[in-house]
Amino acid sequence: MSIRQFLLRFHHDDQGAALVEIAIVTPLVLLLAAGVFEFSNIFNTRLLLEAGVEDASRYMARCSSDWDTCSALATNLAVNGAVQGGSERVAGWTTGQVTITPVLSTPAIDTATGTQLYLSSTGNVVVVQVKTSYPYPTLGLWSYLGFGDVKLTVFHQERVLGW
Template sequence: MRTRLRDEHGASAVEFAFIVPLLLLLVLGIAEFGHAFQVQGTLSAAAREGARVMALQNDPAAARAAVRSATPTLDPVVTDAQITVAPTACPPTSTTTTNVRVTVDYPMPFLTDFFGADIDLTGTGVMRCNG
């Protein structure tokens, strides 16, 4: 009986060494997914805010400013080159409805660089022109 116990003395350490990398990968994946989910929500809210400003004020510069002010916590910051406003002007009130679409493209850097350098996320907001 003693010989058998002595032979299995380090088995739990070896099994633990096999499981630790998988657990670490799982924890890092959960953290990265949670961060990406939070950034995606921020981008969607910022795009909706930009679409609202564009629909009401008919000013693409104001819409871009609204998007930038709605994303103060993102690092790196959102630039005008990452914000697309289409159409660039709402037509005057007519019988047809026109929607304005604001899209924010953001290269989100990973927290740990374990899964790569960054991932491209997109937030989109759509609203009818002239409220």
């Protein structure tokens, strides 16, 4: 039997075609699923960081003690979800990665557009800004595909009502 006759035998044979198709498609589907899971985890981490930064800025905006006391408590609130104690919101996120700065003279009205940013009887308001930058620890399977490190940066500003 020649090679031509041998190959012609398989010309109309469909047995095993589904197995071959699955063998081709499975790695792509698994890669896509890994990407979806990793993206979801990154997105969840960013939302937790954002919630912590917003909580800290709201606390700072209403704190009536001195700056150092308020900022220490607000930093712990951002990272641990409680003013004192608490448990970490995000694994590996430390209080040293949170920066709290006052912006003492923020215009209440944007001069370029005329948009009212803050309701105020004065032209300027005091705003506190809380910012963090968190290096995402690992990309899992995506790191093998050449994706570099991911750094999540979040900030929030809040008008100060206390002090």
